[in-house]
Amino acid sequence: MLKIAEHEFNSRLFTGTGKFSSANLMLDAIQASQSQLVTMAMKRLDLSSGSDEILLPLQQSGIKLLPNTSGARNAKEAVFAAELAREVLNTNWVKLEIHPDPKYLMPDPVETLAAAKILCEKGFVVLPYVHADPVLCRRLEEVGCAAVMPLASPIGSNQGLATETFLKIIIEQARVPVVVDAGIGTPSQATHAMELGADAVLVNTAIASSQDPVAMARCFSQAVETGRAAYQAGLGQVSVRAEHTSPLTGFLNE
Amino acid sequence: MHPTKPVLESKHVSTITVSINDLPHIIPETLSIEELLLAQNIAINSVAVVCNSKVVTKGLWKEQACVEGDSFEVFAVVAGG
Numbered sequence: 371m372l373k374i375a376e377h378e379f380n381s382r383l384f385t386g387t388g389k390f391s392s393a394n395l396m397l398d399a400i401q402a403s404q405s406q407l408v409t410m411a412m413k414r415l416d417l418s419s420g421s422d423e424i425l426l427p428l429q430q431s432g433i434k435l436l437p438n439t440s441g442a443r444n445a446k447e448a449v450f451a452a453e454l455a456r457e458v459l460n461t462n463w464v465k466l467e468i469h470p471d472p473k474y475l476m477p478d479p480v481e482t483l484a485a486a487k488i489l490c491e492k493g494f495v496v497l498p499y500v501h502a503d504p505v506l507c508r509r510l511e512e513v514g515c516a517a518v519m520p521l522a523s524p525i526g527s528n529q530g531l532a533t534e535t536f537l538k539i540i541i542e543q544a545r546v547p548v549v550v551d552a553g554i555g556t557p558s559q560a561t562h563a564m565e566l567g568a569d570a571v572l573v574n575t576a577i578a579s580s581q582d583p584v585a586m587a588r589c590f591s592q593a594v595e596t597g598r599a600a601y602q603a604g605l606g607q608v609s610v611r612a613e614h615t616s617p618l619t620g621f622l623n624e
Numbered sequence: 625m626h627p628t629k630p631v632l633e634s635k636h637v638s639t640i641t642v643s644i645n646d647l648p649h650i651i652p653e654t655l656s657i658e659e660l661l662l663a664q665n666i667a668i669n670s671v672a673v674v675c676n677s678k679v680v681t682k683g684l685w686k687e688q689a690c691v692e693g694d695s696f697e698v699f700a701v702v703a704g705g
């Protein structure tokens with residue numbers, strides 16, 4: 371069972387709540403995904419349109435809510451966003467994300483490490499979204515992060531495991547759970563991440579932007595389970611040369 | 625005859641001006657933060673309030689009164705990845 375900061379999860383699929391065409395579709399997709407943790411964002415309230423109606427049904431569902439700091443451009447803003455989210459959701463969990471670059475949404479490693487240190491000292495359970503940088507992930511672990519969330523490829527790009535080589539190193543070295551986040555575009559890519567030994571994956575766009583998000587959420591749920599089971603079963607060695615699976619002697623010549 | 629009405633109102637209720645998310649609002653001077661939020665039809669369970677750049681914890685909303693010139697920022701939880 372996956373455990374992050376003493377909290378146990380039966381499902382290793384985390385989902386985002388963004389980009390769904392309606393709140394009901396989002397709720398149905400989350401239910402189909404069997405996720406027990408979903409991410410949310412903070413935004414200045416538009417007084418003319420009122421508040422979002424998604425919060426109450428999510429709170430009633432019992433799913434753990436993980437607020438993110440998206441929109442923060444530096445450590446100071448991220449700490450502020452985390453404190454706001456704690457006020458609203460009554461949680462000290464936070465997905466720390468600082469990506470000032472609007473084109474590729476690359477996470478800023480310097481600001482992220484600085485914010486992580488402050489937030490950990492303030493008692494937050496910090497899950498930082500970072501580039502697949504093994505050195506940075508170790509540093510984040512050292513300052514007290516409860517997990518690391520390295521990216522597979524740019525947010526929302528559906529490009530899959532572009533960072534596979536580095537994800538493997540992170541997974542090998544990490545003493546906290548590794549949640550592969552961002553860019554996973556297909557269920558097979560989620561399976562692959564889990565086969566590599568990731569502790570969980572976070573998927574949003576691939577589900578929300580599919581033609582049938584509820585069906586796709588179910589596919590991702592199965593994919594993550596399959597990948598985890600395959601990892602636990604122990605994958606065979608990869609070999610350059612052929613290794614015969616049938617006896618090669620005795621049949622024709624003797 | 626009719627023109628006396630606004631004068632009477634102004635005698636009974638003193639008002640102050642505060643801003644909420646950069647928009648000015650004229651409100652009675654006795655309002656608490658919670659009353660201010662309710663008057664704006666804001667769902668108080670799903671927002672965080674910042675007053676003059678400082679987070680105001682929920683426990684203080686009932687007792688902290690709005691003051692002339694206060695700058696409030698109200699944040700809500702929304703969908704996100």
